[in-house]
Each structure stands twice: as C-alpha cells, then as structure tokens.
Amino acid sequence: MxxxxxxxxxxxxxxxxxxxxxxxxxxxxxxxSAISQLPTELMHRIFYLSIRYPAEAHGKAWTRLSNLDDTRRSISHVSHDWRTIALEWPKLWSEIHIKNTPKVEYLDLIRERARAIPLSLMTHWITHSTVPAVRHVFQTEGAQLIPSLYYETFFRS
Known part of the structure; x- marks a missing residue:
C-alpha cells in the first residue's frame, strides 16, 4: 500500500x-524550421541589426540604452538554438549599458559573456546611484573598455 x-x-x-x-x-x-537552417554568421548579423536598428531608426540614444538588454533577452528566449548562438557570440554582449542602478552580478554576467573582447560602456547620465556600477566595470580585472557617451536632451524648447 x-x-x-x-x-x-x-x-x-x-x-x-x-x-x-x-x-x-x-x-x-x-x-x-527555415530560420534554423541559416548559417550562424548570418544569425549573428541578424542579432547585430536587431540591437542597432531601433536607435538608428529613431535617432534616440535613450531608446538604445533602454532596449538593448530587452532585445538580448528576447533573442535568447526564442529557441534553444537562438539561445546557444546568442550566448556563444561575445559581440552581442560587448556593450554594457548602465541605467538606473544595475546589479554588480548582472554587470559581471555581461562581462563574462563578452569574454575577452573590448567592452563598450555606455550610460545616459552618471548619478550617485550609478557610480558604484561604473567603478566596478572599470576595476574589473582584464576588462578592456571602449568609452562611449550617449546623451539625449529630454527637455526641448
């Protein structure tokens, strides 16, 4: 029983x-499926364009800062193959966008996925709450940084 x-x-x-x-x-x-038959290099190009197009289409740096993490997450959740391709392609993870107050663990994860390629660090503005994250990225052992500055004026006349 x-x-x-x-x-x-x-x-x-x-x-x-x-x-x-x-x-x-x-x-x-x-x-x-047909898309699964595409070469990995072409998938890389599609992924790259998906993270570049919104900013270029709207001409807004803040759009790019806001959407990059969401786009990478979306790409990696489409299918097992897309996730594998996304996680194994360092260039997709070579940009670190600091907005609000990111967790250090998240920044480390992005850096780890970017592997040894230079990182591009972007922030909309640096405030007291973002300083620890910026400092952490700069102090990371072995991190090569390509500094970038994006600025958008919210208050237009």
Whole structure:
C-alpha cells in the first residue's frame, strides 16, 4: 500500500520525464524550421541589426540604452538554438549599458559573456546611484573598455 507522498513523488518524476521528452521534441521541431537552417554568421548579423536598428531608426540614444538588454533577452528566449548562438557570440554582449542602478552580478554576467573582447560602456547620465556600477566595470580585472557617451536632451524648447 503506497502513501500519498510516495504517489505524488512518483507522479512528479513522471511529469519531469515527460517535460524532458517534450523539450526534446520542441528542439527537433525547431531545427526543421527555415530560420534554423541559416548559417550562424548570418544569425549573428541578424542579432547585430536587431540591437542597432531601433536607435538608428529613431535617432534616440535613450531608446538604445533602454532596449538593448530587452532585445538580448528576447533573442535568447526564442529557441534553444537562438539561445546557444546568442550566448556563444561575445559581440552581442560587448556593450554594457548602465541605467538606473544595475546589479554588480548582472554587470559581471555581461562581462563574462563578452569574454575577452573590448567592452563598450555606455550610460545616459552618471548619478550617485550609478557610480558604484561604473567603478566596478572599470576595476574589473582584464576588462578592456571602449568609452562611449550617449546623451539625449529630454527637455526641448
């Protein structure tokens, strides 16, 4: 005679196995799609244009600062293949945008994903709350920085 916890545990195990099978089936299905047949280099170009186009289209640096992290996150959540390509391509992660007060762990993650290529550090403005993040990036061992400054006037006459 089984107890309820044992039955629940067995069901949880069965569900976990089925979820793994489902994830595998979805990966196989995605691999058959036309976009999955594109060469990695072309995917890099598409990713690069997706992080560049919004700023150029609107001519607003703040748009670029606001959307880069969201765009990288979106790219890496499309499929298993897109995530792998995005995480393995350092150039996608070579820009650090400091807005508000970013967590040091997040900055370290971006730096780690950029690997050894030079980083471009951008901030809309530096305030007392962003100084620790900027300092952390500059003090990171081995970090090569390409300083950039983006500025947008919010108050227009």
């Amino acid at each position: 089984s107890t309820i916890p044992e039955s629940q545990q067995a069901l949880e195990l069965e569900i976990a196995k089925l979820e793994q099978v489902l994830a595998s089936l979805k990966r196989r299905r995605n691999a058959l």
